[in-house]
Amino acid sequence: MNSERAQLLLELADDELILGWRNSEWTGIAPFLEEDVAFSSIAQNEIGHARALYELAAAELGTDADALAFDRKPEEYRCAPLVQLRLVPDWARTIARHVLYETADAIRIERLKEHKDSDLAGIAAKIEREEVYHRLHAEMWLDRLGREERYAEAVDELWPYALGVLEPSLRPALAERVGRPEVEAVERSAPGEEFAELWNEMTMVRRSAPVGAQW
């Protein structure tokens, strides 16, 4: 059984890895070139955060970051349902998730920066430096799409998922920032079929390589 700290690190890392993966699905097919670059770059940052968090967890669990990222069974991942949703080619829902996730993540990082574990607090402070730019990007899109009906529908749909990113004690802060009432959250649980497809693709190279292969 993992410690509470390892469990927390895996939740955070899985969120960032899987969201990074989903964001990278826009690479090459975003509505225009600037967004192709933006979503690819954000994906790269999120996966970088995941790596650092996995490394910290791996040091405690006696394994390595790649093993945590790619060798677990699909049902062992702890990512929030929000990041698992495959949203290409729907731009409105993609932007709604982006805005909601970054808002939730900001609340979580603020809390982590105060964590008594100095390694975790240090990583949170470093992650925050990069996340600022993700939020600016989300803010820019909120300004463009915030009054569109399709965007509003997407937020209605994803709001319970967004609450599920955070532990219950942090949810009122999210409700306040987003300006919506707290509803029943879509909680973290064993991932479903959509995730299984992602996992299959994500771990394919790793599973096909002989044990001990060097990259």
Added chain:
Amino acid sequence: MVTEAAVWEALAAIPDPEIPVISLVDLGVVKDVAIDGDRVRIEFTPTFMGCPALDAMRTQMEEAVTALGGAPQVDVLLDDSWSTDKITPAGREKLREAGFAPPAPRSAGAPSLVQLQRAVFRCPYCGSADTRLENIFGPTPCRSLRYCDSCRQPFEQFKTI
């Protein structure tokens, strides 16, 4: 016997793998060098966490220490002790000469959209302040894209982090 000065000098000769005009020392990612007999401990503070150049930087530092006859130990510090304010004045000038606008100082606070869109970022080619934000994100995590309306040249801006 390896000296601290020799290690700093060797590290100052290692170019950044992605922006080779600037060295690792100019980039400010070497936080400390400590010598204990043959052992050389380097404290390294990465730039962006997803930067694919980090492993290359680490290997090159280890090779440089080995070439001096030392036994390298590179400790990676994952906290916020590196910021773009750590780039040396010489490093900023080298970036500018190579066509990268250096980052704005962090003293102005965390970056905001208004600041990125309206603040004065000078074009590294013609020096004009008549530039605008094209994209917060660029070809690597550390860069944004801007456009100079004066000389009509797109250019890359090092993000402030």
